[in-house]
Amino acid sequence: MKNLLDRIDEQIVAALKANARTSHAELSAKVNLSRNAVRVRIERLEREGFIKGYTIVTGDGATSQNVTTALVFVYRHDRMKGGDVIQALRKIPEVVACDVMTGDFDLLVRVESSKADRITQIWHLIAEMPGVRDTLTSFALSSVIRK
Numbered sequence: 001m002k003n004l005l006d007r008i009d010e011q012i013v014a015a016l017k018a019n020a021r022t023s024h025a026e027l028s029a030k031v032n033l034s035r036n037a038v039r040v041r042i043e044r045l046e047r048e049g050f051i052k053g054y055t056i057v058t059g060d061g062a063t064s065q066n067v068t069t070a071l072v073f074v075y076r077h078d079r080m081k082g083g084d085v086i087q088a089l090r091k092i093p094e095v096v097a098c099d100v101m102t103g104d105f106d107l108l109v110r111v112e113s114s115k116a117d118r119i120t121q122i123w124h125l126i127a128e129m130p131g132v133r134d135t136l137t138s139f140a141l142s143s144v145i146r147k
Contacts, residue, residue: 069111077132085132089126094111
């Protein structure tokens with residue numbers, strides 16, 4: 001059975017979520033442990049599945065983060081089938097998330113691009129996919145919480 005996180009583990013995970021490149025020395029100063037103790041805790045958190053990986057967020061080299069985000073709600077012809085739609089969505093680099101939903105919509109697709117016209121192209125691609133009955137797209141005005 002996996003152990004629960006203690007307060008120090010939670011602080012380490014929170015710091016790494018904010019910046020995965022935070023050094024062991026910086027973490028040790030934040031949590032009042034030695035660098036080696038922090039390293040051992042991180043290794044345990046990885047081994048026990050509390051930390052499943054590290055990732056990067058790429059940009060176009062510009063310092064501003066002018067990313068347009070659209071949420072595309074997708075209705076499929078057959079809710080129980082349609083894995084082909086999901087497979088096609090995986091191949092579109094700007095699709096950063098896809099959730100299977102309950103209720104009126106079948107899929108919620110999050111699309112992010114530095115160019116709004118690229119989102120329009122993707123919307124057309126999704127709407128024309130075999131298995132897609134209809135779509136509804138909303139553009140995000142701003143992002144206030146991002147983890």
